[in-house]
Amino acid sequence: MKSRFYLKFTGRYLVRVVTLLIAVSIVSFILVSLSPVDPVQQYVGAVPNVSVEQREKIAEYWGLNDPPAERFMNWGKALLHGDFGTSLIYRRPVADIIKEKFSASLALMITAWIFSGLTGFAIGCLMGIFHGKWQDKILKKLCLTMCSIPTFWIGIVFLMLFSVKLGWFPMGMSVPQGVAAEDVTFLQRIHHLILPALTLSFLSFANVALHTREKLVDVLESDYVLFAKARGESRWSILKNHGFRNIMLPAVTMQFGSFSELFGGSVLAENVFSYPGLGAAASAAGMGSDVPLLLGITLFSALFVFIGNMLANIIYGIVDPQIREGYMNESNNR
Structure with a gap:
């Protein structure tokens, strides 16, 4: 009886945490995508000699030109493999x-x-x-x-x-x-x-x-x-x-x-x-x-x-x- 209870207890919490993380991921990604801050500008900082072509290459490298749904799917697939991505600010793995x-x-x-x-x-x-x-x-x-x-x-x-x-x-x-x-x-x-x-x-x-x-x-x-x-x-x-x-x-x-x-x-x-x-x-x-x-x-x-x-x-x-x-x-x- 107790083993069955602990199994159900653990399974219920696993379902809850997976559902929570999926919901938080979707909502957070939507809110971040709607941010008015330009990630490329934040990445290059105050460097004045960055050309338009270089900015386009940076955006293409980070996948910023892809549709939001595609970017979310790519990020989710990498997340399932344990890859949280690379920070734009610290230039290191997240x-x-x-x-x-x-x-x-x-x-x-x-x-x-x-x-x-x-x-x-x-x-x-x-x-x-x-x-x-x-x-x-x-x-x-x-x-x-x-x-x-x-x-x-x-x-x-x-x-x-x-x-x-x-x-x-x-x-x-x-x-x-x-x-x-x-x-x-x-x-x-x-x-x-x-x-x-x-x-x-x-x-x-x-x-x-x-x-x-x-x-x-x-x-x-x-x-x-x-x-x-x-x-x-x-x-x-x-x-x-x-x-x-x-x-x-x-x-x-x-x-x-x-x-x-x-x-x-x-x-x-x-x-x-x-x-x-x-x-x-x-x-x-x-x-x-x-x-x-x-x-x-x-x-x-x-x-x-x-x-x-x-x-x-x-x-x-x-x-x-x-x-x-x-x-x-x-x-x-x-």
């Missing part, structure tokens, strides 16, 4: 650029993801414990304010305060300027990572905190918690035995659901701090009409977000047996 840039972005997003989850959960628990008191009111107003502040504005404020005025952190980049890659120490990388990660974490920690607060308040006002108080259980015992167990799953839901927010916010954070990650590469590809790189990053980001949501569903089943049984019953009825 797969190599994504691999290189994502390693930098992954460190940034994981650090921000962990920090936002722990901070949001802790602040949400504090607000729930002190529900209706001055601590709850102050923290709630702070979280509501943070939800409305754009990421790039927070990054600029952090740069002005911690880098320019106080001098605690560097102005940007992922490594010190003028230092060879093999000579950069781990502490130097962490030093350059803290401020961008802190900026990116502000994107989602307030949502986690507010959601955790509401769930904890509901738990603390439930009948079984009131009964536990009547039996003389301490506040810590109630939180440990009833509160944390019931609010853990909603917190996990919010945290894994923030993958798309983190990926989107990394574009702004990386541009503010000149951080050489995948978000900055996506921004450069969009501004430069680098179709192969932009499509490759779009597909990769869609796959990344899909995997995050899939992991969340798997963790739901592990944490909550009722959800796992619901998955199995749904799979058996199909």
Whole structure:
């Protein structure tokens, strides 16, 4: 029974991810094709002595003169063979650029993801414990304010305060300027990572905190918690035995659901701090009409977000047996 369930579960997600990638490919290719930016002009840059014949040869080499449907089919066939194309900006294979840039972005997003989850959960628990008191009111107003502040504005404020005025952190980049890659120490990388990660974490920690607060308040006002108080259980015992167990799953839901927010916010954070990650590469590809790189990053980001949501569903089943049984019953009825 379980083997059949896992087989159906895996097959259903494979169908979903293939369908998602096809839809994202079509929509992204159409939007990029409608862009007013001339790829040939972006490729040659500010070189003044490029003749019309040379421009035509460049366009023919990149297949820009072919009909859009034919270009899409050629790109799709190459993609099935593992060839994402060559970037017009970096003059390198798109797969190599994504691999290189994502390693930098992954460190940034994981650090921000962990920090936002722990901070949001802790602040949400504090607000729930002190529900209706001055601590709850102050923290709630702070979280509501943070939800409305754009990421790039927070990054600029952090740069002005911690880098320019106080001098605690560097102005940007992922490594010190003028230092060879093999000579950069781990502490130097962490030093350059803290401020961008802190900026990116502000994107989602307030949502986690507010959601955790509401769930904890509901738990603390439930009948079984009131009964536990009547039996003389301490506040810590109630939180440990009833509160944390019931609010853990909603917190996990919010945290894994923030993958798309983190990926989107990394574009702004990386541009503010000149951080050489995948978000900055996506921004450069969009501004430069680098179709192969932009499509490759779009597909990769869609796959990344899909995997995050899939992991969340798997963790739901592990944490909550009722959800796992619901998955199995749904799979058996199909």
